[in-house]
Amino acid sequence: MFFNDFIALSPRYRAALINSVGGYKSLCLVGTTNGEDTPLYNLTVFNSIFHLGASPPLIGMVVRPDNGDAERHTLWNIQKTGVYTLNHVMTGFHTQAHQTSAKYGAEVSEFEACGFTSTFKVGFSAPFVGESRIQMGMQLREIMPVALNGTNIIIGEMVSLSVPNDALDTDGFVDLAKAGSVASIGLDGYAKGRLLSREGYAKVPVPVEE
């Protein structure tokens, strides 16, 4: 099928289509705290996470302006406290993770509402997801507003990382298929992966001498 008039599509069809065709997406539960004396812990699934750089370790994340309460509470908490966690969604709890996108009120913790365990690391106030095998502690570095569509790109620096030993290769590569991480397709699709190959560093072929 060929499309070149996206405005003619219904908003729902267009959203499903455009969200899918960008390709497989990274999927994380984002954990935050409201920073009060009796803190409330927020948890929301995001499928708009992207690698921005390794040195320093930076990860970007797109927050939509119109996604109701879930993403907005996350943004508020990150702006207020400067910290958050990224926790991979694993096969076995992707349905539960999807449920965190429902419009729970600001007074509800999605950890409790959706059945996740909040865990903590010393000196870091944002909650991790105990069920996740890949957990990142993130410090806010910058929020870049995108004037084109009113989204915000949150850029964070990774300050801690937990990965399972059985998925960590000797050279630092983490095999996400072995770890059991889930990828996102579109707005509501969830996929598991199978590693096809790792390729060597690509070089321009040297012409054979005659």
Added chain:
Amino acid sequence: MFFNDFIALSPRYRAALINSVGGYKSLCLVGTTNGEDTPLYNLTVFNSIFHLGASPPLIGMVVRPDNGDAERHTLWNIQKTGVYTLNHVMTGFHTQAHQTSAKYGAEVSEFEACGFTSTFKVGFSAPFVGESRIQMGMQLREIMPVALNGTNIIIGEMVSLSVPNDALDTDGFVDLAKAGSVASIGLDGYAKGRLLSREGYAKVPVPVEE
């Protein structure tokens, strides 16, 4: 394994680690033209593509400052011509796609060097990859420099889209596993997906009346 001192890691280990743990990444061959009278067509694999919005359909892409020639030629061409294509990497040619990341000179077309077919759509000067089943024509909308690490985020608007009928659901969802699209892990890992489920729109449960 727990990490919290990334500077202590060797640059190569750190790059492999941090590039992997962000999660599965979208993978596209980016086709450009240098816009000359006798045009030269450039093709480079990118694994830093992310969905930014559906209305208008916007896709972001991170270009590294230090990735040698391949990404730099792509950036030059996009800046000069304002157009480019995104073509999904499919199972069956991911090794060939990886090869486009080698440091070919500006005078070499990776289409020819790596064995891809350039195809064209009327009124659009950037080349598509004939072997790809999901092809997007993109118009440059904005280049956002990221001061934190010297990367640039290229934001483009989708102006055309080809998707295979056998992977397009009636509601606009595209099943990337059925299409045969490949996901990226880290710097050099390639994975295929299997759809686990599509979930319904998540709602806050209504309490049962007593």
